[in-house]
Amino acid sequence: MHYLLFAAALRKDSVNKKLINLAANKLQEKNIDVDLADFAEFDMPLYHGDIQVNEGIPAGAIEFTKRMQQATGVIISSPEYNFSIPGTLKNLIDWVSRINPMPWKKQHILLLSASPALVGGNRGLWATRIPLEGCGAFVYPDMFSLASAYDAFNDDGSLKDASLQKRLEDMLGQFTEFAAKNK
16 A cells, blocks of 8 residues: 655645644554655646646646556645635646546545644635545545644644544544555
C-alpha cells in the first residue's frame, strides 16, 4: 500500500500541514508507505483554456497526476476558505480533470481539515467533495474536522484530545483498509 498525502495549504505553519504530518506519521507507524507532498510542489497557473491549448497541461498538474496514479489512495488535509474549498485546491482539481483519461476517476480519497473555527473546516470539506465526486473519485464517507486547531496540538505533533487522536487513527486505518480492498 502506498498513499499520497498533502495539505492543501501553502503557509509554512499551517495547521493543516500539522494534521497531515500527524496522519503520515500514524500511517508510517503501521508500516504503510507514504508519499508526503508539499502542495507547493504542484505549482500551476489559474486554469485557463487558452493556456491549456497553447502550452498544454502545467508540469505541476502532470507531476501530481503521476504521483496520484501510483498511490492506493490520497489523503488531503484542506483548510476552509470563506466556508468553502480553497481556490488553490479547486485549481488543482480543475487542471488535473483536463487530462485524459480522467485521473480522478476511481481514486480513493480521504478528506481531513484543521481550522481555528469551531466547526473545524467541515463546510469546506463538504464543498471539496462535490468536484472530486463529480470527476469520479471515491471520496470516503467519513471525514475528519479538527476544530480550534491552533490549540489542538501537543509539542510532539499529536493531538491534545486523546479521543480525537484515536478517532483520527481509527479513520486512517478504516480508509486504508477500504482503499486497499477496492483498488
